Amino acid sequence: MTEQRLDELAAALGRTRPVLDDIARARIAAGIQAAHDRRDPARHRVRRVGWLVGGALAAAVALAAVIGLRPRPAEPTVAVAPAPGVVRLPDGVPLLAARDATVIGELGQATVTLYGRGWATHQGHRLTVEAEAFVVDRPAGNAPVEVAARGATIQVLHATFAVASSSELRVTVIRGELVLRCPGAEAASVVTAGQAARCEPAPPAPASARPAPAPPGGPPPAPPRVLPAPAPPGGPPPATGAGEPSPAAPARRVAATAPLAPAAAASPARPELPAPRPVDAAVDAASQTAVPTGSLRAIAPGAAEPGAPPPPPAAPAARYAEAERLMASDADAARRVLRALVADAPGAPEAAPALLDLARLAAAGGDHPAALAALDELARHPGGGALAMPAAYLRCLVTQGDARRRACFAAFRAQYPGSPHDADALAWLAAAAARAGDCATAQALIGEFLERYADAPAAPAIRAWKARCDPAAAPP
C-alpha cells in the first residue's frame, strides 16, 4: 500500500511541468552573458594573478635596487592591475584598486570586490574598506565578520552585500542579512536580503576624519582602526569605535528602501551564488541615481520628518520592485513608475524588463498601439536581447487581424521552436486554422500539438477540434 502510494507521489512529481518565468529566464541569460564577457580573465585568473604578483614584486625589487630604497616588510602592498583577479591577502596587507579597476581579494573568510579607486584590509575578522563601491561576500564561517566602511560598521555572518558609489553609505543586501550601525546612530538595524539601507549623510567632516582612497602604486593607506571583538552569532552588535556617538558628527539615521526585485530578493538561506549576476546587478542598481518614487519604506522613526531634505533617489531595483507590487493593484501607478524608471535610468538592468512590463500592461488594458510602441522601444534597447522571445510572443498577441497574427505566430514558432510559449502559439494557430475552415492545416497543427503537448491545459479543447475541425470552434 505504501509502495503504491510512493509510486503515485513519484508520478505526481513526474507530471509537473515547471515553467520558468520570462524575467527569470532573461536574468539568468544576462548572468551567463556577463560570465561570457568575463570569461577570459576568469579562466586565467590564477595564472594571471600569479604573474601579476610576481611581476609586481620583481618590479618593486628592481625599483628599490635602482633608487636605493628597501621595501618595508611590515607593510607589504599588493598592487593589482585593472583586470579582474583574485588575491588572497594575509592579515594587515591591503588590497588596492586603481581608478576604473575592479579588483577581487580574499580577506580572511570574506571576498571583497572593489570597484574603482580604493583599498581594503583586514585583521582577523575585522575588515576596513574605503572604496568608491564595493561588494563583500561572506559565504561561510562560524564567527561574524565586521566591516568598517565610511564610518559605519556592518556585521555579517553569512551574506553578500554591495555598497554603492555615493557620498552616503548605501548598503544593498543580496543574500543573507547583516547588522548595520551608522556613525552616531544609537541603534543598529538589521537589513535582510532584498533590502537596501543607507546612512544619511552627515555635514562635511574634517578632511582627516575620512581617509582618502590610496592611489594605485602610492604609499599604503593608514592602518585600519582597531575594532573591538565581534559579538557571537545572533547576539547584539558590539559597540564599536566607529559606531559610538561622536561629538563631531551628529547622529545619522538609517533608512531602508523598498525590497529589490523578486529575483534578487531571495530567501536569506539561498546558497552561494555565482558572483557576476547578483553582485553586478546590485552594484549597478545601487549605484544608479534616480528620482524618488515617494514610496520608500522607512524603518527608522523620523526618517520622513516634515522639513527634512527629500529622500535620496531610489535605486532602479527598488523602483522596479515597487512597480511589480503596484501591478497587482494599480496599473496606472505601476505604469508611471516603470516609465520613470526607463526615463531616468535607461542603462539600468531593470530598464528592459520595465519596457516589457509596460507593453504587458498596455496589452492587458487593450491599448495595442501603446503595447507595440513599448515593444519597439524594447527592441531598440541594448538590454532587450535577453527578452526578445517573450517580446516577440507578446507582439503576436497584440497584432491585429487573424492573417497577420497567424503569420506572426508562425514566424515566432520558427524562430523560437523550444520556447515555453510554443504550446500556446501552436494552439492559437490550430484554432485559427480551424476557425478559418482550413481543416487540412488545422489537423496538421492539432496533430503536432497532441504529439508534443498532450498534457497541456489546452489539450482537451484541441482534441475536440481534432474530432470535428469545427470552423466555429472558439480559440483556447
Next chain:
Amino acid sequence: MTVVARRSTPSDDALAAAARSGDASAFAELYARYVDRVYTRVVHLVGPGPDSEDVLQQVFLALHRALPRFRGESLVSTFLYRITVNVAYDHQRRRSRRSVAHDVAALDALIDDAPTPEDRVRRRDELRQIFELLERIKPKKRIAFVLVAVEGLSLAEAAELVGARVEAVKQRVLHARRELVALMSTAELDPGHRPGGRP
C-alpha cells in the same frame, strides 16, 4: 493555408563547437534550446523555489566553463544533463543540513492540470509530501530515485548521467525506495510526524 516556415536549425554539436570558439549567440541558442528541459530536471532534483533558479544558472555557467573540454564523445544534451546532475548534487550536499520549506506558491506553480480547486489542493499536498520525503534521503539516492522513478530513465541512462555503474544506481534506487517507504510508514503510524521534519 499558413505555411510554417522553419529555419534549418543548427545541430547541438554545431552550436557547441561555435560556442567553444567564443560565439556568444551559439551559446545563447543552446541555452534557449535546453533551458526549459534543464529547469524541469532541476526542479525535480532540488525542488521548486529560488534555489532551483540558482541551480539552473549554475548549470549553464558550468556548461559555459566546461564546453572547451567537450570533445563530442557524448551528446551535448547528455553532457548538459550530467552537469545538471552534478550541480544539483553539490547543491543538495551543501544544504543537506537545513530543512527546506516549500511554500504554496512555489508548489502551485508546478501544477497546470488541476481541473478543480480540490484537485489543486490534492496535487499540491502530493508534491509537498514527495519533496519533503526526498529531502530526507541522501543526495545520491535522491538523484537516482528521481531520475529512474520520477523521470522514467532506464538504469543505464541514469548511470550515464550520474557517472556510476548500473548496479550502483540500481542499489541507490532500491535503497531510496526502502527509505522512502519507511518514512511514509512512520508518518502513517504517527500522524503528527511530518516527513520533512527532523527525525
